[in-house]
Amino acid sequence: MEEYPEPDGTARSHVRFLRDDGHLGRALGRLAGGALPPLPPALTAALATAVLLAVGLGEVSGITLFAPVALLLPAAAASGHPHGGRFDRAVPPLLRGTEYLYLLALGIGAGVPGPLVFVLLTVVVLHHCDTVCRTHRGTGRSGRTARALLGWDGRMLLVAAGGALGWLPFTYGALAVCLAVLLVADSVREWANTPVARPADVPRNERGGAQASTT
Amino acid sequence: MTGAGAFSAAGRWTPVRAAAGAAARAELTPAAVTRIGAVLGVLAALWFSSGDLRGAVAGSVLLGAVLFCDEVRDVRAGPRQDALADWLDVVLGRLREYAVYAGLAIGGVLAGAEDAWAWAAGALIAHALRDTAIASGTAGAAAPGPAAPRRREWSSAVLGGLDPERPPADPDFTRELLGDPVPDPGRPRRRRSGSYALAARPGPLSGLRAAACFPEPMRFLVIAVTAVLADVRVTFIALIVGCAIAVTAALVDPRPDEGRR
Numbered sequence: 001m002e003e004y005p006e007p008d009g010t011a012r013s014h015v016r017f018l019r020d021d022g023h024l025g026r027a028l029g030r031l032a033g034g035a036l037p038p039l040p041p042a043l044t045a046a047l048a049t050a051v052l053l054a055v056g057l058g059e060v061s062g063i064t065l066f067a068p069v070a071l072l073l074p075a076a077a078a079s080g081h082p083h084g085g086r087f088d089r090a091v092p093p094l095l096r097g098t099e100y101l102y103l104l105a106l107g108i109g110a111g112v113p114g115p116l117v118f119v120l121l122t123v124v125v126l127h128h129c130d131t132v133c134r135t136h137r138g139t140g141r142s143g144r145t146a147r148a149l150l151g152w153d154g155r156m157l158l159v160a161a162g163g164a165l166g167w168l169p170f171t172y173g174a175l176a177v178c179l180a181v182l183l184v185a186d187s188v189r190e191w192a193n194t195p196v197a198r199p200a201d202v203p204r205n206e207r208g209g210a211q212a213s214t215t
Numbered sequence: 216m217t218g219a220g221a222f223s224a225a226g227r228w229t230p231v232r233a234a235a236g237a238a239a240r241a242e243l244t245p246a247a248v249t250r251i252g253a254v255l256g257v258l259a260a261l262w263f264s265s266g267d268l269r270g271a272v273a274g275s276v277l278l279g280a281v282l283f284c285d286e287v288r289d290v291r292a293g294p295r296q297d298a299l300a301d302w303l304d305v306v307l308g309r310l311r312e313y314a315v316y317a318g319l320a321i322g323g324v325l326a327g328a329e330d331a332w333a334w335a336a337g338a339l340i341a342h343a344l345r346d347t348a349i350a351s352g353t354a355g356a357a358a359p360g361p362a363a364p365r366r367r368e369w370s371s372a373v374l375g376g377l378d379p380e381r382p383p384a385d386p387d388f389t390r391e392l393l394g395d396p397v398p399d400p401g402r403p404r405r406r407r408s409g410s411y412a413l414a415a416r417p418g419p420l421s422g423l424r425a426a427a428c429f430p431e432p433m434r435f436l437v438i439a440v441t442a443v444l445a446d447v448r449v450t451f452i453a454l455i456v457g458c459a460i461a462v463t464a465a466l467v468d469p470r471p472d473e474g475r476r
Contacts, residue, residue: 018351089351090466096347100340104333114332118320121336122313125343129309132350133302187306191299 014135015083018092020128021076022151029079038081041074042094049098053105065160068102069153076153096128099152106159110168120176124155127183145186149179231283235290245292246300249307252284256311260318263442266325274318275439281311282432308431313339315438316451323447334451341458345429348465424468429461 021029049068075095083091100121107117127149134141141149150158155175162171238248259277262270288304316335323331426433437457441450 015351018347090348092351093344093347093462093466097340097344100343104336104340108333108336114320114336115317118317118332118336118339121339121343122310125313125339126306126309128343128347129305130302132346133305135350137298187302188299191302 015089015092016079017135018131019079019083019095020092020131020149020152021079022149022154023147024073024157025076025079025151025153028073028077029081032077032080034080034082036074036078036081037085038075038078038083038088038091039085039094041078042072042091045072045075046094046098050101053101065106065163066157068098069156069160072098072153072156095152099156100124102156103159106163107168107172110163112169112172116169116172116176120172120179123176123179123183127179130183130187139190141190142186145182148182228286231286231290234283234287238287238291243291244300245288246303248284248288248291249300249304252281252288253307253311255281255284257314260311260314263315263318264321264325266322268443270322271442274315275443278315278435278439282435285431312342312431312434319438319442319447319450326447328446328448331447331451334448338451338454338458341455341462342434345458345461345465348462349428351465424464427460427464429457433457 019025048071052068052071072095075091078091081088083089103121103124104117106112107120108114131141158175159168159171162168243251255277259274259281262274262277264270316338320331320335323334328334434454434457437453438450441453
């Protein structure tokens with residue numbers, strides 16, 4: 001979770017920003033040095049996680065709750081890759097889909113009230129929606145907020161720890177409240193300070209330059 | 216901003232124009248119209264939460280009113296919008312739809328569908344993945360292409376000897392020299408959503424492409440029809456299937472103009 005845009009300033013930055021990696025993912029990405037392609041591990045982990053969830057995560061408890069997160073670690077290690085491949089744009093939907101399915105299956109399987117699962121998913125989805133808005137604006141997120149949002153890996157680890165300790169409803173509620181407060185506070189502050197005009201929407205002539213002086 | 220334009224052609228339908236005129240006379244800003252739409256969405260969710268036929272019909276009518284507000288908002292909106300208002304457009308649009316899902320789930324539980332919340336969460340996930348796939352496709356398709364160098368070459372050839380790599384001039388100074396640009400009446404007043412852009416693209420498959428995006432009007436239509444005629448589980452399954460098709464379409468055929476709703 002770094003400031004946006006990244007130094008290369010290309011569309012690949014958007015895909016990397018949309019990944020929403022956390023502390024662990026970024027650390028593993030630095031360790032791998034961008035040598036790992038992002039799509040194969042994300043696809044493999046998503047399929048394995050889906051199979052695990054379909055088999056019945058509600059019956060799983062204790063340390064085995066961390067299995068889906070462990071399956072996703074190779075995908076996290078690919079976070080340092082520039083994501084310039086043709087199909088690398090499929091990585092953010094895969095990662096997010098895995099996170100959503102994990103939160104849903106774990107919550108429903110462990111008896112967390114349905115409305116609480118729905119609220120947590122809504123907050124996480126709105127956080128991702130805010131991320132998409134930021135890619136359209138080309139604005140970043142403050143470092144402190146980015147760290148507090150944990151990333152997909154941090155949130156999954158936190159929920160797995162809550163499940164292992166038997167505090168799942170409390171974990172879901174606390175995570176939902178924290179994310180909601182961070183989302184509202186940071187977004188309102190950020191967007192209120194953003195200039196009215198969006199550079200991409202301003203006609204070229206209005207930006208000056210060669211064509212402006214000839215037409 | 217909204218996908219409603221794909222099916223109703225904002226600005227050409229007389230009631231929309233009349234409502235936009237009334238909103239202008241009442242000095243209602245586009246952001247205020249957005250908030251009205253959000254309130255209507257929450258009211259629709261409250262009606263859906265009753266779980267009976269009367270609530271489903273009333274909720275469906277209110278969903279139509281939400282789409283009407285979107286059309287009025289698009290007609291009222293200028294080419295520029297405040298960053299916070301733009302963000303609120305997107306977030307309130309999501310929130311009102313998720314409120315409708317929650318209302319449907321409550322109604323489903325009251326009607327005896329114990330797993331309605333799980334299905335509602337599944338529909339929410341499917342919708343979120345649709346948005347993510349479209350956003351990722353937009354990011355991937357927005358890579359710098361050969362168009363920019365061609366423009367530089369053209370301007371350099373016309374102006375002769377001008378450094379094509381020179382930085383752009385100060386926009387404020389240019390505006391002071393040349394005045395504000397005259398808006399082109401033929402140009403859309405506001406950048407529209409992907410479904411609108413896809414529907415506007417000529418070709419026999421444009422309508423199919425627009426429908427494959429599963430835009431908001433189509434989702435609301437699915438909700439209205441299935442909530443009135445069938446069980447809430449059917450509603451959520453139809454939403455999941457539609458969003459799955461949209462995800463597939465976005466990944467297979469990414470379009471840079473695709474929108475956020």
